[in-house]
Amino acid sequence: MFVIGERINGMFTDVKRAIQAQDPAPIQQLARDQVAAGANALDINVGPASADKLGAMQWLVEAAKQAVDVPLCIDSPNAEVMRVGLEAAEGHAIINSTTGEEERMEKALPLAAEYGCPVIGLTIDAEGVPRDADGRMEIALRLVVACMEQGISTTDLYIDPVILPVNALQQVPQEILNALQMCKALANPPPQTVLGLSNVSQGALHRDLINRVYLIMALANGLDAAIMDPLDTELMDAAITTEVLLNRNVYCDDFLKAYRK
Amino acid sequence: MPLTIPKERWTAEVQTATIGATKDEGGTRTSTVTIGGEQTLPFLHFEGETPNRPVIAMEVLDEIPTGWPEPLAQHYEDVWGDPAAWARKAVDEFGADLICLRLLSADPDGGDASADQCAETIQSVLEAVGVPLIIWGCGNDDKDNDIMPFCSQAGAGERCILGAATEDNYKTICASALADGHLIINQSPLDINIQKQVNILVTDMGMDLGDIIMYQITGSLGYGVEYAYSILERTRLAALDGDRMLQMPMLSIVGSEAWRVKEAWQPEEEAPEWGPLERRGIIWEIATATLFLHAATDILVMRHPEAVAYVRDHIDEMMSGQPI
Numbered sequence: 001m002f003v004i005g006e007r008i009n010g011m012f013t014d015v016k017r018a019i020q021a022q023d024p025a026p027i028q029q030l031a032r033d034q035v036a037a038g039a040n041a042l043d044i045n046v047g048p049a050s051a052d053k054l055g056a057m058q059w060l061v062e063a064a065k066q067a068v069d070v071p072l073c074i075d076s077p078n079a080e081v082m083r084v085g086l087e088a089a090e091g092h093a094i095i096n097s098t099t100g101e102e103e104r105m106e107k108a109l110p111l112a113a114e115y116g117c118p119v120i121g122l123t124i125d126a127e128g129v130p131r132d133a134d135g136r137m138e139i140a141l142r143l144v145v146a147c148m149e150q151g152i153s154t155t156d157l158y159i160d161p162v163i164l165p166v167n168a169l170q171q172v173p174q175e176i177l178n179a180l181q182m183c184k185a186l187a188n189p190p191p192q193t194v195l196g197l198s199n200v201s202q203g204a205l206h207r208d209l210i211n212r213v214y215l216i217m218a219l220a221n222g223l224d225a226a227i228m229d230p231l232d233t234e235l236m237d238a239a240i241t242t243e244v245l246l247n248r249n250v251y252c253d254d255f256l257k258a259y260r261k
Numbered sequence: 262m263p264l265t266i267p268k269e270r271w272t273a274e275v276q277t278a279t280i281g282a283t284k285d286e287g288g289t290r291t292s293t294v295t296i297g298g299e300q301t302l303p304f305l306h307f308e309g310e311t312p313n314r315p316v317i318a319m320e321v322l323d324e325i326p327t328g329w330p331e332p333l334a335q336h337y338e339d340v341w342g343d344p345a346a347w348a349r350k351a352v353d354e355f356g357a358d359l360i361c362l363r364l365l366s367a368d369p370d371g372g373d374a375s376a377d378q379c380a381e382t383i384q385s386v387l388e389a390v391g392v393p394l395i396i397w398g399c400g401n402d403d404k405d406n407d408i409m410p411f412c413s414q415a416g417a418g419e420r421c422i423l424g425a426a427t428e429d430n431y432k433t434i435c436a437s438a439l440a441d442g443h444l445i446i447n448q449s450p451l452d453i454n455i456q457k458q459v460n461i462l463v464t465d466m467g468m469d470l471g472d473i474i475m476y477q478i479t480g481s482l483g484y485g486v487e488y489a490y491s492i493l494e495r496t497r498l499a500a501l502d503g504d505r506m507l508q509m510p511m512l513s514i515v516g517s518e519a520w521r522v523k524e525a526w527q528p529e530e531e532a533p534e535w536g537p538l539e540r541r542g543i544i545w546e547i548a549t550a551t552l553f554l555h556a557a558t559d560i561l562v563m564r565h566p567e568a569v570a571y572v573r574d575h576i577d578e579m580m581s582g583q584p585i
Contacts, residue, residue: 251457254462257461257465
């Protein structure tokens with residue numbers, strides 16, 4: 001599984017404070033800790049921390065880049081902020097994200113082609129998030145076709161079928177599992193799949209447990225990547241164990257340690 | 262219509278390991294051997310790089326072998342009992358890339374040679390040849406733990422390979438390799454899960470991934486070799502798929518396995534339908550070696566000079582990337 005660490009996000013108080021104080025130390029610590037815990041990439045999201053989104057993104061990317069060598073997942077709906085982030089990351093990045101809306105794709109996909117980096121495509125269009133898996137697949141297919149037109153390999157497209165909170169829309173988690181399977185039939189080679197995992201438990205009481213169980217279910221249905229908290233050891237352990245049980249990693253007695261080496 | 266050859270996209274490559282150290286590198290070897298670095302399955306040159314060719318280590322015993330069939334024995338009778346002369350013959354006449362020195366005389370149930378005697382043998386072999394050395398204990402854990410620190414010290418700085426660390430016995434040999442700058446063989450039964458576990462234990466001790474060679478105990482042709490092939494192949498597939506704990510180069514023991522099966526030594530009068538005895542063992546060793554070569558082995562440990570010559574030619578052909 002490709003783990004995208006979610007912790008460098010201006011929504012978190014510690015990150016917000018660091019951005020406002022222009023203090024790179026907490027950001028770099030979070031970057032190092034997440035990579036040490038098994039993150040393969042780090043999400044970078046300015047969030048509500050600063051009015052100067054361009055400046056904050058540039059500062060945040062440069063701070064993280066000095067600490068770790070993994071791709072940075074530039075997380076912004078704004079094309080200008082995205083470009084600044086990609087530029088600062090020198091293309092060692094993932095675009096997070098575009099939706100299936102024409103105007104969003106028209107801005108994001110040329111950036112993916114220009115910087116040669118993977119792109120996350122949310123199954124959202126002008127009408128919002130579809131109700132079921134079929135609706136999500138219609139948008140996913142549009143994303144696949146748009147990528148092909150831009151010369152972007154389908155394996156560089158991460159389809160995010162958009163998980164919603166279980167306490168609000170209890171039928172969605174099952175629809176997402178269906179969608180994860182259906183994504184693999186969209187193209188050959190198929191696009192990858194990703195989830196913003198923590199959304200599933202937004203506002204719920206037992207968040208860690210819900211995240212953990214749902215990640216296992218999603219992996220068993222073919223999930224390739226997740227934006228998640230790698231510092232949640234039990235979550236990571238559950239993911240690693242799932243991959244062993246699915247025969248995606250070779251078992252050994254110290255399989256948890258082996259994954260982290 | 263043009264044929265499009267499908268290509269697998271691998272995400273990782275095999276570790277590269279260099280065996281032997283020249284004078285400039287703190288040793289006395291006149292040549293070194295670099296293996297590993299493969300980016301694809303064996304010899305699929307259209308799909309990825311195979312930067313280093315597989316190599317052949319020839320076996321030298323530190324005692325006079327017993328029970329070797331004549332077709333094999335005739336090549337070594339003049340040098341056995343003298344490991345230095347044996348090693349020299351293997352390199353000068355038979356073209357061995359490395360020498361695999363097996364310290365069988367240390368076995369308490371056999372010669373029970375002392376650590377000093379073993380160290381002396383190692384010194385003499387190092388002086389006799391310029392190629393890198395594999396130093397392999399007698400297989401008795403307690404005795405190997407007694408002799409290995411001295412054996413390791415005798416070759417300090419030469420970047421030898423010490424064998425073998427196992428799941429139940431790895432600390433002494435590992436500490437010796439670390440102290441004296443050697444590589445190590447991680448041995449397991451034919452079991453990818455145990456192989457991976459040994460690799461974890463040894464890296465926990467501080468061994469670099471580039472200083473580890475994997476060895477899963479395999480048989481020879483006719484004795485479960487298909488299963489061995491599939492396990493070695495699976496090990497390499499895991500490596501190319503990004504499993505860091507299975508990314509080390511692999512070694513296969515071929516000579517001793519091929520020559521101990523009855524097909525290699527049973528007299529013609531007992532099995533006339535098997536054909537001439539003088540060819541059987543050689544063919545058995547060639548077939549076994551070739552098979553492991555194609556299963557992704559990087560170091561073949563062999564015995565018969567004719568089998569070595571044949572397999573070396575085969576490696577040449579396979580590395581050329583030309584149709585054969």
